[in-house]
Amino acid sequence: MAEKFDVIVVGAGPSGNAAAYTLAKSGxxxxxxxxxxxxxxxxxxxxxxxxDALERIIPxxxxxxxxxxxxxxxxxxxxxxxxxxxxxxxxDDFNKPPYNRYTIIxxxxxxxxxxxxxxxxALVICETTVTELLMDDKKVxxxxxxxxxxxxYADVVILADGVNSLLAKKAGFHAEIDxxxxxxxxxxxxxxxxxxxxxxxxxxxxxxxxxxxxxKITRGMMGTGFLYTNKESLTVGVGCMLSDFKTQKITPYQLxxxxxxxxxxxxxxxxxxxxEYTAHLIPEGGYKAIPKLYGEGWMIAGDAAMxxxxxxxxxxxxxxxxxxxxxxxxxxxxxxxxxxxxKNLARYQQKLNDSFVMKDLKKYQNMPxxxxxxxxxxxxxxxxxxxxAHRMLKVDGIDKKSKEKAILAxxxxxxxxxxxMSDAFKLWRAFE
Amino acid sequence: MSLKIEEKLFQNRYRVDAGRPHIQIRDExxxxxxxxxxxxxxxxxAGCYTMEGxxxxxxxTDGCLECGTCRIICNDHHNVxxxxxxxxxxxxxxxx
Numbered sequence: 001m002a003e004k005f006d007v008i009v010v011g012a013g014p015s016g017n018a019a020a021y022t023l024a025k026s027g028x029x030x031x032x033x034x035x036x037x038x039x040x041x042x043x044x045x046x047x048x049x050x051x052d053a054l055e056r057i058i059p060x061x062x063x064x065x066x067x068x069x070x071x072x073x074x075x076x077x078x079x080x081x082x083x084x085x086x087x088x089x090x091x092d093d094f095n096k097p098p099y100n101r102y103t104i105i106x107x108x109x110x111x112x113x114x115x116x117x118x119x120x121x122a123l124v125i126c127e128t129t130v131t132e133l134l135m136d137d138k139k140v141x142x143x144x145x146x147x148x149x150x151x152x153y154a155d156v157v158i159l160a161d162g163v164n165s166l167l168a169k170k171a172g173f174h175a176e177i178d179x180x181x182x183x184x185x186x187x188x189x190x191x192x193x194x195x196x197x198x199x200x201x202x203x204x205x206x207x208x209x210x211x212x213x214x215x216k217i218t219r220g221m222m223g224t225g226f227l228y229t230n231k232e233s234l235t236v237g238v239g240c241m242l243s244d245f246k247t248q249k250i251t252p253y254q255l256x257x258x259x260x261x262x263x264x265x266x267x268x269x270x271x272x273x274x275x276e277y278t279a280h281l282i283p284e285g286g287y288k289a290i291p292k293l294y295g296e297g298w299m300i301a302g303d304a305a306m307x308x309x310x311x312x313x314x315x316x317x318x319x320x321x322x323x324x325x326x327x328x329x330x331x332x333x334x335x336x337x338x339x340x341x342x343k344n345l346a347r348y349q350q351k352l353n354d355s356f357v358m359k360d361l362k363k364y365q366n367m368p369x370x371x372x373x374x375x376x377x378x379x380x381x382x383x384x385x386x387x388x389a390h391r392m393l394k395v396d397g398i399d400k401k402s403k404e405k406a407i408l409a410x411x412x413x414x415x416x417x418x419x420x421m422s423d424a425f426k427l428w429r430a431f432e
Numbered sequence: 433m434s435l436k437i438e439e440k441l442f443q444n445r446y447r448v449d450a451g452r453p454h455i456q457i458r459d460e461x462x463x464x465x466x467x468x469x470x471x472x473x474x475x476x477x478a479g480c481y482t483m484e485g486x487x488x489x490x491x492x493t494d495g496c497l498e499c500g501t502c503r504i505i506c507n508d509h510h511n512v513x514x515x516x517x518x519x520x521x522x523x524x525x526x527x528x
Contacts, residue, residue: 035516035517035519035520036520036524037447037520037524040525040528041524041525041528042498042522042523042524042525042528043525043528044525044528045528047528105527105528106525106527106528107525107526107527107528108527110528126519126520127519127520128519128520129516129517129518129519131515145519146518146519147518147519163500164500164503164514164516166514166515166516176503176504176507177500177504178504178507179504179505179507182504184475184477184499184501186477188440189527233527242475242501242504242505245471245474245475245501245505246469246471246475246505248474249474250474251437251474251475251477251479252475252477253437253440253477253479274440274443275443275526275527276443276444276525276526276527277440277441277443277444277497278444278497278525278527278528279477279478279497279499279501280497280499281499281500281501281504
């Protein structure tokens, strides 16, 4: 006789862990399956942890979670080939506890989160890949794994299996991801002494800096680069939409290599020892690309549900929040002794709609389309801005009025006045 | 500056499921004869796909980072079968 659980959670990333933890704490019989050797061993992120989402689940996480540095300074750079123009925001308010966001190393963080899940009472089994969902007519009744031989049954299954979500595709819940709705990011981690990082980034103690980058580093592709400070390491990476990679002849690792060689970035990495190279897809299609999120006996959360706010580089917080909502929906229904039917699980969608998750995604729903259709944001504008700064700041005997005229003429020549105004209008509409 | 992807992958930890590749090319003829771009040879971040002189694509999944790129970009021919490795196998991230 196969064992039956109240809930099976597939995947031990942020959404799966948030769901399993919440469910187990309420006393439900929870099985969580993870294909990695340990939770975190298959998971990749930049990585920034936003405290708020986790704090709502584990209020005292700061006392024990493996955190790297709390972020006190955010730098935004627009890069040309040999320069950048940027905005930095640093505030001592961000250096006062409780801190708002942290850099983390996912393999360590996810392992810790999973320990909390197990302490809460869930059964977590690793090294087990779920191969398909077990269906009874149109209802999901359990999962088939590659290990235990037999089938495992549950009243409801939460798919938190990440961006590729093969299970949802095999079951026909949603179609294959379109290359225009997903970014490929490649990343390296470089180790160096703590003092070196603190000197290079003007830091003390456990404070940290993040740099987000756009411009020529992506060779005209829609994408961004990043550099984050950990305690004794830096992570550096670049990501672009797959639909753009598909039309280019540059490999992702060459793109990363070229970015690391940029004269503004190379000195920050100097002397570091590279210890891991990773790649990961980020579902950036936004609101319009979100698949159906629930059905008869199933719900889908986190990256698998395309819940990523690409504009604000937020994903893990949407993942945790959605995992939490999925769990709360089940807890409510079980308390009311109602089945996990499509009709009843609609509450999950409602919770997402009423929260920042869907509100933010809806707000930026037109953004991916605008950036796809207007590559000047990643090519011409970075050049124009950098050249304008160069012209104004270079002291060469030319008067400033003439310099301004030359800059304006350059802008008009590169992108007609109408083009400039319409770009500003498009962005304003999309941000509104 | 060009580089060998092997030097990057060398830093990673893998547990290879010998003889059981989790990704396969469905029909080699489609890559050789019908596909114009063979973009898998460019886009795969682990360089798992290489093209031989006769236009044949060779896939070696040992260095795979399990991202899913090859499956998604092959949307003209749908010529890639892509599964996760068996539990516990494949890339094992030390840091992620």
